[in-house]
Amino acid sequence: MESTLLSRKDQIDQTATALFRTRGFAATSMRELASALGMEAGSIYSHIRSKEEILHRICFRLAEDFFSGFEEAAADEILPAATRLRRAVESHVRVLTADVAASAVFLHEWRHLSEPARTEFLALRERYEAGFRQLIGEGAASGELYAPDPIFAALTLLASLNWLPSWYRPGGPLAPIDIAHRLANQLLFGLEVRGNQK
Amino acid sequence: MESTLLSRKDQIDQTATALFRTRGFAATSMRELASALGMEAGSIYSHIRSKEEILHRICFRLAEDFFSGFEEAAADEILPAATRLRRAVESHVRVLTADVAASAVFLHEWRHLSEPARTEFLALRERYEAGFRQLIGEGAASGELYAPDPIFAALTLLASLNWLPSWYRPGGPLAPIDIAHRLANQLLFGLEVRGNQK
């Protein structure tokens, strides 16, 4: 007996996520997906409308996760910007590590969304990144952070974080929260030794 | 009259690179590529052996560029490790910005190489990353760098750099060398203000 915790539809999403991640959306056929699920290709369409619908769900579900995590981390405007930034970084890492496969799809396969979903997705991502720019900008304005170019700094910061799904394996020696702390430290303190380090 | 600076084969590579970058290797058809070149699909095979051959050339050419750049930057062992690391970062950025499209393909589309090319490619990439780990490790050992986990630090560093092709546009306000300097500074000094900043 299979795990009945997931509906068949959720099983399809999950298996598709793994395949999309390793082989890419375009290179994953419905027959491959069906085979991985132990069924025939046509049968999948009792549960979904199209292949792209699966990708759509994966991408937009993660977008929501990132947003709600950020809200919670950065909403409290009493905290210093640097602290909120650190919390936002940790939230981002938490979402990434909670489902690495889905994160990888979210990061790389969104281009295979057709319009208007693609444009909608990019708008969401842009809003999310703007949140980070805002935090870094505030921190720079208040003198907490050294960031002569907040746009540039935000790009680099998210870049470091978003590479995580390409090497992180759940169950490794580092727990997600450890990774989050290390990343935050390295990004905020840098590599070069100057003065006291945490 | 077309630009005769590039052989037809090179034109194919170049056009394919742009398409592979924006649409992905699997989602780019030979008929699309042909159409972008103003010819028919079958005609391409007068110049190449297969679609994958194009991808192979793109990926391995860039691998060579990265390697030779790194050698030149980091070979001089008289220099401090931190200096060599900075030079290696700048070299990496230079290769990335010299051909952003090819870099994006190099970074994302290598999975569509079939064996044994795929394994060979990954081995090259691993060797390259090991070079960075080595530099960071040396710097940490000599006390120049603060990097309690050189493996982790190297991953983060290359992550920040490799995100560049997803936002860099040639001809923008920042010249490649400026970007290289900023990236190196941000990665080596971090964002948090402690002591004198360059």
Place this chain on the structure above:
DNA sequence: TTTTCTTGCTAACGAACGTTAGGAAAGGTA
């Protein structure tokens, strides 16, 4: 019991895929 929902099958659809065969035009070289 009857009905409905879920889940899956087989078979097939038209379209698109990478690739090949065979021929032809054009230009340089001998």
Place this chain on the structure above:
DNA sequence: TACCTTTCCTAACGTTCGTTAGCAAGAAAA
């Protein structure tokens, strides 16, 4: 002149693609 190389064409090959239609078995709901 004859030959070779480069370049591109048309037409088609066998395969795979996403998707649909129609049907059937079992479980759940009425």
